[in-house]
Amino acid sequence: MPVLVFVETGDGKVRKTSLEAIAYANKMGSDVTAIVLGSAQIAELESLGKYGAKKVLHVADAKLDQAVIQVYASVLTKAMQDEGADILVLANSSLGTPVAAKVAIKTNASFASNVVELPSTTNGFVVKRSIYTGKAFSFVELKNLKKVIAIKKNAAEAKEIGGTATVVPYQVSLNDADFNTTITSSEKATGDILLPEAEIVVSGGRGLKGPEHWAILEELAKELRAATGCSKPVSDMGWRPHHEHVGQTGVKVAPQLYIAIGISGAIQHLAGVNSSKCIVVINKDADAPFFKAADYGIVGDAFDILPKLTAAVKASH
Amino acid sequence: MKILVCISNVPDTTSKINFVDNSTKFDATGVQFIIGPYDDYALARAIELKEATPGTTVTVINVGGAETEPTIRKALAIGADDAIRVNAEPTDSFFVASQIAEHAKEYDLVLMGRESIDFNGGVVHAMVGEILGIPSLSPVMKLEIEGTKVKMEREIEGGKEQVEANLPLVAGCQEPIAEWKIPNMRGIMSARTKPLKVVDPTAVEQTVLLQKFQLPAAKGAIKMISADNVAELVTLLKTEAKVL
Numbered sequence: 001m002p003v004l005v006f007v008e009t010g011d012g013k014v015r016k017t018s019l020e021a022i023a024y025a026n027k028m029g030s031d032v033t034a035i036v037l038g039s040a041q042i043a044e045l046e047s048l049g050k051y052g053a054k055k056v057l058h059v060a061d062a063k064l065d066q067a068v069i070q071v072y073a074s075v076l077t078k079a080m081q082d083e084g085a086d087i088l089v090l091a092n093s094s095l096g097t098p099v100a101a102k103v104a105i106k107t108n109a110s111f112a113s114n115v116v117e118l119p120s121t122t123n124g125f126v127v128k129r130s131i132y133t134g135k136a137f138s139f140v141e142l143k144n145l146k147k148v149i150a151i152k153k154n155a156a157e158a159k160e161i162g163g164t165a166t167v168v169p170y171q172v173s174l175n176d177a178d179f180n181t182t183i184t185s186s187e188k189a190t191g192d193i194l195l196p197e198a199e200i201v202v203s204g205g206r207g208l209k210g211p212e213h214w215a216i217l218e219e220l221a222k223e224l225r226a227a228t229g230c231s232k233p234v235s236d237m238g239w240r241p242h243h244e245h246v247g248q249t250g251v252k253v254a255p256q257l258y259i260a261i262g263i264s265g266a267i268q269h270l271a272g273v274n275s276s277k278c279i280v281v282i283n284k285d286a287d288a289p290f291f292k293a294a295d296y297g298i299v300g301d302a303f304d305i306l307p308k309l310t311a312a313v314k315a316s317h
Numbered sequence: 318m319k320i321l322v323c324i325s326n327v328p329d330t331t332s333k334i335n336f337v338d339n340s341t342k343f344d345a346t347g348v349q350f351i352i353g354p355y356d357d358y359a360l361a362r363a364i365e366l367k368e369a370t371p372g373t374t375v376t377v378i379n380v381g382g383a384e385t386e387p388t389i390r391k392a393l394a395i396g397a398d399d400a401i402r403v404n405a406e407p408t409d410s411f412f413v414a415s416q417i418a419e420h421a422k423e424y425d426l427v428l429m430g431r432e433s434i435d436f437n438g439g440v441v442h443a444m445v446g447e448i449l450g451i452p453s454l455s456p457v458m459k460l461e462i463e464g465t466k467v468k469m470e471r472e473i474e475g476g477k478e479q480v481e482a483n484l485p486l487v488a489g490c491q492e493p494i495a496e497w498k499i500p501n502m503r504g505i506m507s508a509r510t511k512p513l514k515v516v517d518p519t520a521v522e523q524t525v526l527l528q529k530f531q532l533p534a535a536k537g538a539i540k541m542i543s544a545d546n547v548a549e550l551v552t553l554l555k556t557e558a559k560v561l
Contacts, residue, residue: 010474069443070452092439094473098455101410101440105447110524111411114437126528131436135334137533138436140409141526180452181482188476196474200560224561242458242493243472248330248434249354249492257560267331274533278558280550281539291539296553300544308547316551316561 002031002055004085006076007048008096009040016197017091017151019051019158024151025089026052026161027118033057034165035079037072038064042167049165051158057083057170067095070178073102078172080107080146088148093196100150110142113150133248133271153197153254154275195244198227200257201276203246205231207262207283207302211239216303217261220310229253231263247272262302265290282306318373318462318484320363321421323429323441324392325353325407326385330434336530343435343530352388355430355456359488361495362460363428364396370462374398376424380407380416386513393508394500400511405518408527409436414444415521421445424485426467431456431489442489452482455489 003025007018014036025032034053036045038061045056057079064071076099080088088103090096097113104111116137117128124141130152131138142149195201202221204214214228221228228244235245246253248268254275261282263269270293273279281294284301291297298305328334328348335344352360360377367373377392379385380403389400403416421427432439439455446453458477459470465484470477472491500508542550554561 069454073447094456094471097439098443098453101443102447104411105444108524111440112525113410113439124526124528128531129436131530132328132334133330133434133437135533136336137531139528139531141528142524143526144524181454181480184479184481186473186476186478188473194475243475243477257554257558271330278554278560280554293536294539295537295558296550297539297541298544298547298550299541305544305547309550312548312551313561315548316555 002033002083002085003028003087003089004076004080004083005032005034005053006088006090006096006099007034007036008091008093009036009038009044012039012041012044014044014048015091015093016158017093017153020153020156021089021091021151022048022051022053023158024118024156027156030087031055033083033085035059035076035170037075038062038067045167046165049163050160052161052163053165054163056165056167058167059170059172061174063174066183068179068181068183069095069098069102070180071174072099073106074175074178075172076103077106079170086146090150092150092152097150100148104148107146107148108144109146109148110144111148112140112142115149115151116155118156130275134252134274135271152275193225193227195227195229195246195251195253198253199255200224200226200259201229201246201253201255202226202259202261203229203231203263204234204261205263206233213303214240216306216310220259220306220313223310223313231269260290261306263290264288265293318366318370318426319424320366320373320375320426320428321424322356322360322363322375322377322392322397323417323427324356324360324377324379324388325430325433325435326350326379326381326388327353327433327435330354334532336532340529340531350385350388352392353430353433355432355434355489355491357430357497358492358494359428359430359490360392360395360397361498362490364498365495366462367396376401378403378417378420380405380413380518382406389513390508391500393511393513394504395498396504398511400513402513402515403518404515409525410438410440410444411524412521414441414448416518417441418445418448419519421449426462426484427487428490431491439489442487446487449485449487451485451487453487453489454480454482456491457488458491458494460488460490460494
């Protein structure tokens with residue numbers, strides 16, 4: 001019985017976190033059927049095979065180009081039925097998570113979001129979830145036959161394993177009543193690496209003294225191919241947009257490397273970064289609490305260290 | 318208009334998390350409980366709407382034991398008119414959503430935080446909307462009502478989108494939808510006598526079962542690098558941490 005994986009696309013490209021969802025489902029030992037909604041390039045669809053999908057359902061209806069949560073939930077529910085899939089796996093996201101929750105209700109499935117590891121099946125079907133904003137984990141048994149699993153970034157490694165996928169056009173009749181929200185416009189940072197998906201994040205705090213000083217941070221980010229983030233005060237003061245705010249009430253990141261510059265490390269900020277593999281803290285205050293949560297630290301002035309660090313990274317390429 | 322605000326009773330954001338009873342129970346010793354920070358934004362927006370539109374009422378609902386009543390009273394002190402406490406432990410998203418849906422049918426607008434900061438499920442709004450068959454949206458950063466139309470700004474990865482829907486509607490809220498409100502003395506006094514109805518939970522099929530909790534592995538010691546030798550950091554990130 002296949003596992004269905006909902007694959008999100010942005011600007012025609014498959015999201016990296018969706019590739020992780022395919023890898024996750026593949027590692028569960030089942031055949032993976034991926035489903036892509038809306039316009040997408042055939043090459044992009046076929047490429048899902050390399051990550052472990054056997055079959056790719058493509059609903060090419062242009063009505064799906066605008067992601068209406070209710071509509072997507074109905075299509076995925078139908079696809080689970082048609083494919084005979086008892087399990088749906090997708091990546092946590094502003095689209096995927098609510099869609100997953102609705103599918104779970106429609107299919108009477110057990111649901112878990114923020115899942116960080118492959119399920120264990122020795123004592124029931126048990127998933128590990130990140131809770132208390134990264135400060136703890138819970139082990140939760142999904143009791144129903146049907147299961148919907150929304151995985152957190154890094155729950156599985158998206159790796160090319162060299163398979164091929166059959167792309168199958170899939171038609172679903174859409175229900176007008178499901179179009180219950182209308183997106184009238186959207187703004188997206190273009191060309192940037194998405195903060196929640198970034199492998200390296202360079203984040204700045206009040207220590208940078210003002211939005212006009214962000215250029216030196218951005219230079220380092222560019223050199224590292226990193227996304228930029230910021231602390232809550234920085235976003236509250238309007239120095240940086242809210243979607244860059246990393247922390248308890250902002251974006252939670254889980255990169256390989258998190259570099260914090262001029263951020264003291266309030267516990268609310270740490271809650272947003274504690275899933276990072278490696279944390280570097282640069283702060284002129286040697287007593288900044290962030291040093292206690294870091295792997296590497298430099299005590300020094302951001303305006304002195306940042307250009308040196310950028311140059312050192314450049315020299316190491 | 319009738320607004321229902323769903324609040325969670327959660328440990329203060331500065332709390333140290335511990336578990337007892339063989340890692341099966343949260344250790345509440347010395348922990349300060351608060352209205353979920355995101356729920357607090359939802360409540361603040363509801364109070365703003367109430368102040369702007371005569372005839373609007375705000376009810377708060379919480380799923381929890383008697384120990385959550387100080388948190389509910391705080392919401393009443395902030396300006397909600399009355400409260401419902403569903404007398405049950407909020408075990409999982411589906412259970413909580415089912416309880417809220419049972420009471421939410423008569424409301425025009427159901428607001429709550431984008432997620433609770435204890436279990437971080439982030440789906441109660443979507444589930445309540447699904448159970449009631451009405452639209453739901455999260456995380457909502459702006460919410461304006463024009464007649465029966467709701468205009469919202471929603472955060473998406475790396476940006477935001479403007480979304481419209483009709484009432485009734487469920488919204489999961491986050492900043493900057495409104496500024497948190499701090500109760501004043503008059504609010505605190507009047508909250509004591511505002512109605513707080515305690516109801517029994519509705520029977521819900523148990524779909525998930527919590528087995529145990531776990532704390533993350535302790536972090537190793539920090540390695541300090543001299544400000545005069547920044548290049549060493551790059552070397553260590555490459556060769557030791559292997560993240561570059």
